[in-house]
Amino acid sequence: MTNPAHANGRIPFDYHVHSNLSCDSKATMAEMSRAALEKGIREIAFTEHFDPKPEDICAGFYDPARYFESLEAARREFALLGLTIRAGVEVGEYHRYRDVIQPVIDAWPYDLVLGSLHWSGEDNIFDVAFYRAHAAEEIMPRYFAEMIEMVRDGGFDVLAHADVVKRAAFSVYGRFDDCDWEDAIRPVWQACIETGIGIEINTSGLRLSVAEAHPGLDALRWYREMGGELLTIGSDSHRPDQVGSGLAAGLDMARQAGFTRVCTFERRQVAGWVEI
Ligand SMILES: [Zn+2]
Ligand SMILES: [Zn+2]
Secondary structure, three states: OOOOEEOOOOOOOEEEEOOOOOOOOOOOHHHHHHHHHHOOOOEEEEEEEEOOOOOOOOOOOOOHHHHHHHHHHHHHHHHOOOOEEEEEEEEEOOOOOHHHHHHHHHHOOOOEEEEEOOEEOOEEOOOHHHHHHOOHHHHHHHHHHHHHHHHHHOOOOEEOOOOOHHHHHHHHHOOOOHHHHHHHHHHHHHHHHHHOOEEEEEHHHHHOOOOOOEOOHHHHHHHHHOOOOOEEEEOOEOOHHHOOOOHHHHHHHHHHOOOOEEEEEEOOEEEEEEEO
């Protein structure tokens, strides 16, 4: 790790990519891999949804054996073309379904485990009705408090899309200002730093009406100021045209927040750093 690679203006990797091994994507791994290469991206991680909550649309869909079979085929096909494919997974509510999740994570050779919060208690955070029924002052602190609980409980490497709650909330509450929720967000970063869990810049919000990455710039700056170092970046793409989307803007944001590098993962360890 003494000689960090340099991205030289290129997108170093896209560490949040879905394929049809997730319930909500129709794209094959080959299609997503080809799209990455076409955009000059040489490293991706397929981070399929593993959402055990029975009410989740993806519940019961995740199949690690099928995933690794498909991943190995994609690795064989694309290694010669210069694409490194990492074995990832996006786990929902790890802290609530550890008995189901942990055996799977332990049994398979993952490079990167993302931890996500898609539910706040029994409420689906992508359901606009949730925001219509409650005030932001009630929802936001509760959401981030559960996120802290999830981080402290651990089991994953990188906290995914930390403030994704602002996505569906946008149509009800309007713009999400990080500074309004600073007291709720900083403890999330504190928990990440203390447990050695990294965070990602997830650029999917840039494609939506909220028009911001997750997290936003102010919150990302706090993480850096507080001593947060572990940072990855991902498009959360579910279609080939979304692979790598917004990552150049996301890297700009990382630089503005004070970051000079992002980290790569292999077999659930930080494998190296790429200067940005
Ligand atoms: Zn997610
Ligand atoms: Zn995702």
